Amino acid sequence: MRGGGIIACFMPSQPHPSPQVPAAAPRKRVKLPLASTDLAAIDQVDTRYLQTLMGYNARRAALSIIELFLERLAPYGLKPVDFSVMSTIQHNPGVTSRQLCATLNLLPPNLVGLIQSLESRGLIERKPHPHDGRAVGLHATPKGHDLMVQAEQTATELEIEKTAKLTPAQRKTLLTLLQKIYL
Amino acid sequence: MRGGGIIACFMPSQPHPSPQVPAAAPRKRVKLPLASTDLAAIDQVDTRYLQTLMGYNARRAALSIIELFLERLAPYGLKPVDFSVMSTIQHNPGVTSRQLCATLNLLPPNLVGLIQSLESRGLIERKPHPHDGRAVGLHATPKGHDLMVQAEQTATELEIEKTAKLTPAQRKTLLTLLQKIYL
DNA sequence: TATTGTTATACTCTATAACTATA
DNA sequence: TATAGTTATAGAGTATAACAATA
Numbered sequence: 140m141r142g143g144g145i146i147a148c149f150m151p152s153q154p155h156p157s158p159q160v161p162a163a164a165p166r167k168r169v170k171l172p173l174a175s176t177d178l179a180a181i182d183q184v185d186t187r188y189l190q191t192l193m194g195y196n197a198r199r200a201a202l203s204i205i206e207l208f209l210e211r212l213a214p215y216g217l218k219p220v221d222f223s224v225m226s227t228i229q230h231n232p233g234v235t236s237r238q239l240c241a242t243l244n245l246l247p248p249n250l251v252g253l254i255q256s257l258e259s260r261g262l263i264e265r266k267p268h269p270h271d272g273r274a275v276g277l278h279a280t281p282k283g284h285d286l287m288v289q290a291e292q293t294a295t296e297l298e299i300e301k302t303a304k305l306t307p308a309q310r311k312t313l314l315t316l317l318q319k320i321y322l
Numbered sequence: 323m324r325g326g327g328i329i330a331c332f333m334p335s336q337p338h339p340s341p342q343v344p345a346a347a348p349r350k351r352v353k354l355p356l357a358s359t360d361l362a363a364i365d366q367v368d369t370r371y372l373q374t375l376m377g378y379n380a381r382r383a384a385l386s387i388i389e390l391f392l393e394r395l396a397p398y399g400l401k402p403v404d405f406s407v408m409s410t411i412q413h414n415p416g417v418t419s420r421q422l423c424a425t426l427n428l429l430p431p432n433l434v435g436l437i438q439s440l441e442s443r444g445l446i447e448r449k450p451h452p453h454d455g456r457a458v459g460l461h462a463t464p465k466g467h468d469l470m471v472q473a474e475q476t477a478t479e480l481e482i483e484k485t486a487k488l489t490p491a492q493r494k495t496l497l498t499l500l501q502k503i504y505l
Numbered sequence: 506t507a508t509t510g511t512t513a514t515a516c517t518c519t520a521t522a523a524c525t526a527t528a
Numbered sequence: 529t530a531t532a533g534t535t536a537t538a539g540a541g542t543a544t545a546a547c548a549a550t551a
Binding site: 179181185191192194195199200205219232233239241244270291294305314316317 | 362363368371372374375378379381383386387391409410414415416418421422424427450451453454477478481484485496503
């Protein structure tokens with residue numbers, strides 16, 4: 140099988156204070172003095188092991204951003220997948236469904252409805268492919284183009300907000316290091 | 323509403339070569355010389371804009387790791403959520419469902435079946451909470467403990483494999499920077 | 506024969522409302 | 529009244545098989 144989108148997750152969490160992660164993290168678990176049996180109450184939950192996992196941290200960070208993304212992009216009627224597809228079409232006029240699937244790791248059946256929706260909203264047009272009768276080239280309409288100019292700006296702004304604790308240099312480093320994992 | 327798990331995504335993609343991201347990325351889009359109309363074929367899909375988004379990169383990296391995680395942890399019968407829950411119970415004996423939900427950002431109704439499954443597999447035990455009759459403390463059984471020792475080692479190994487292009491220092495930097503986003 | 510796009514469908518994950526029992 | 533845990537269920541996301549049209 141081709142690798143479609145994977146959903147499973149390490150689970151993100153709610154907003155925490157912001158401990159600056161000292162060299163030696165303080166013991167977080169507190170046991171009440173009870174009998175010898177392991178019947179105790181947990182005060183703070185210790186997640187230090189999970190925090191050593193890149194998958195856990197990457198997902199938590201991604202979901203933290205996506206949470207705000209959903210909120211800010213809702214006025215455009217775009218969820219992350221719609222946004223990624225529209226953006227890719229915008230920057231690659233004439234791109235085919237097959238290419239979108241390969242690039243964004245979507246499965247063809249799942250892209251069909253998405254494309255139809257974008258088309259019925261007048262955001263994209265389907266034109267015949269120059270030299271492949273099977274394929275269809277996707278193009279952003281002027282309306283779709285204008286929407287994406289706004290949407291991309293909103294997305295970029297939101298991301299800068301979410302990465303406010305990072306210096307520009309750290310932000311660039313982070314992007315580069317993440318790409319070393321998946322590219 | 324409380325913030326439950328968020329699924330929406332920027333969509334990951336298939337394994338790519340590994341361009342070392344030069345200072346000025348080369349133009350990737352190629353248009354065939356056709357009429358003045360925008361009817362052209364795309365050779366390489368340009369994803370440079372999406373790659374400037376932290377959410378996109380973080381999610382792509384996370385899914386790249388999770389893909390291998392699913393494969394390697396399948397023998398243990400653990401998916402990422404199960405793993406996170408078991409690991410948190412393992413490191414926090416007596417933790418309650420409510421605490422798990424808050425920590426891992428799960429919604430209570432979705433945790434119920436998961437806990438029941440782990441219990442029926444003999445991996446965890448439910449004991450009365452020391453001073454709250456409503457709550458139930460969760461504890462790993464010896465069987466669950468042993469399973470998680472193995473599972474965590476497998477997970478750690480897999481992660482090292484997936485981050486092989488990073489130096490240990492870069493890996494640590496990446497973890498720290500990601501935590502600056504979601505903590 | 507292989508590929509593009511599509512249909513139909515099953516499966517998993519996530520979210521919402523409402524209930525119980527304890528506090 | 530508020531909280532921990534539960535039930536039932538709806539909704540979104542993802543995956544698989546099979547088909548028609550074109551290469």
